[in-house]
Amino acid sequence: MDFMQEAANEALLAMGNCSPNPPVGAIIVSKDNKIIGRGHTQRFKHNHAEIEAINSCNEDLKESTLFTTLEPCNLTLNTPPCTDQIIKSKIKHVVIGSKDINPKINGAGINELIKANIKTEMSKINKTINYSLEAYNHYVKTKTPFLTLKMAMSLDGKIATNSGNSKWISGKESRKLVHEYRSNSDGILTGINTVLEDNPILNVRLKNNKKGYQPKKIIIDTKGKIPLESNCLDSNCIIITSEMSEKTKNELIAKSVLIEKVPLNKSGRVDLTYLNGILLKHNLTNILIECGSTLSSELLRLKLIHKILMFISPKIIGGSEYVPFSNIESDKMTDIVNLKNIEHTKIGEDILIKGWF
């Protein structure tokens, strides 16, 4: 059994609910190779994964091994240092999936364990761990949230039919995967046009969903046009607006919706240079964008997108309407935005292309 993969799967359970802390998974394994404990990072200011795993055990841990996806912290922040708890637990051996690049840790956690005579080693690279820590590592490096744009288009680059129908471009396996991506995100970002056209609920709908929480819904709505009966409106909803009427604002607040007011930009739309600040204020560092062409173009222009998930469906729709980035126009080849580290997978009948900006 690949215990680090078990720990990585546990880390996925933390995703979407612990930012700005890193989503970490931990497994404790007995001398006779049985999993005797497991845990993952709880919400911000609550237990880290290692503590959850230790607390889940009744056994004596003297001969046990801890597999943790991230280097244990040696800092008192909102919780006591994990290294202290590991040492106190008498765990014999610690296997770590990834170093913590936070400059305040960055190997110091490992050193604490070694000083306490705990056998401490790094595991080989694990794709699930890299994915789970992508937003955290970005946030540590840049102090900005990590934004992933998800889109679905036909093989000829159309995100809807000529009449605006986008249900459904992609297949059911792709749509299920999108719900998994949603459940791993702190928030889903969309624009008012998508709300008006599709009236989405914008939540996670998965059979056997192990997570007891839903991502926030962040809606860009310059003029406060959102209908009060919209499916997405609930206490998870944050609306970013510039010109919402007091009346609408009060009605939305009565529905437990949060309103964030920001200035207009020169084009008379919400100035999205304020977006990152608002997301961080709400501890949202891992965002899935699901929007139409106008908002995606603006986010791309402002270099606010870090990753793209493009689901390509084996269909030809035709026509020039409903393209992914209608409001971006490159004249010269040198104007073009290039993506890096392209990956491709088949999801049902669709091809998912991942790329990084």
Place this chain on the structure above:
Amino acid sequence: MDFMQEAANEALLAMGNCSPNPPVGAIIVSKDNKIIGRGHTQRFKHNHAEIEAINSCNEDLKESTLFTTLEPCNLTLNTPPCTDQIIKSKIKHVVIGSKDINPKINGAGINELIKANIKTEMSKINKTINYSLEAYNHYVKTKTPFLTLKMAMSLDGKIATNSGNSKWISGKESRKLVHEYRSNSDGILTGINTVLEDNPILNVRLKNNKKGYQPKKIIIDTKGKIPLESNCLDSNCIIITSEMSEKTKNELIAKSVLIEKVPLNKSGRVDLTYLNGILLKHNLTNILIECGSTLSSELLRLKLIHKILMFISPKIIGGSEYVPFSNIESDKMTDIVNLKNIEHTKIGEDILIKGWF
């Protein structure tokens, strides 16, 4: 050594030069597993692969094995039956890559060999053989040519920048692969707009090109607007036109260009329902289409495309101009054209998606 793969590679050398005959490769292997002969189908009315392979040997073939990608024919068409030559050669063992679905053969070739006490068996499925026989099998079944549309677009579905620049959307590895596809085709089909915009040579440019011939160039040019100095004009060129002036026609004929005149359709363009007939008249059964949005839309509407090769480059261009099928417009999801048997591969930094209509 995979001798059938060697035979399949030999079959690729026949592609583009033997239609409407099937492109076949054959290898003869000695008792001690050495390749002692090889050959591939020559141009129409000339030797088949098996005969070429037998003729390439000086040895006694009594103990040898013939690997051939297609069932040997037992018919006298333009050449004598291959089965007779194989029997006469005393070859002991024949391994066949694929049955010939031509109803006049379809197992009868195999039966001839068995009757002559030659050990005869089918090999396991080989992807190269399936590819090499795709156009032939389509032609046998439908009596129409097999048309493959090649396109290159950005990850947001654009085939050129806003100013019409398409050099280059795809990377150099993809462009090299396109030249291989060209060299495996009987002809390259394009429209006058591509000739006017890009002035392509439309030939195969490959280092170490083993083929001593070039595909035909078929250009759809309704009004005969092609400039006499166009790079593509030579004796390989066939122009399909409806309203070409006598003067232009004579000037083009003087350059050894073939002119095919067909009626206009209701939209005042070349009526492409005549296309298949013209292609067959010239023994062209395997066609690579490299064109812009107008012609691709018309070919798609007329259901003349059988396969698509979409090279997707990890770039974002933006805007709504220069899409793959501008003149097709689907309103409802049920209007959409679906592709089957989707395949995906990474070619350099691009993703190639193949699909079948």
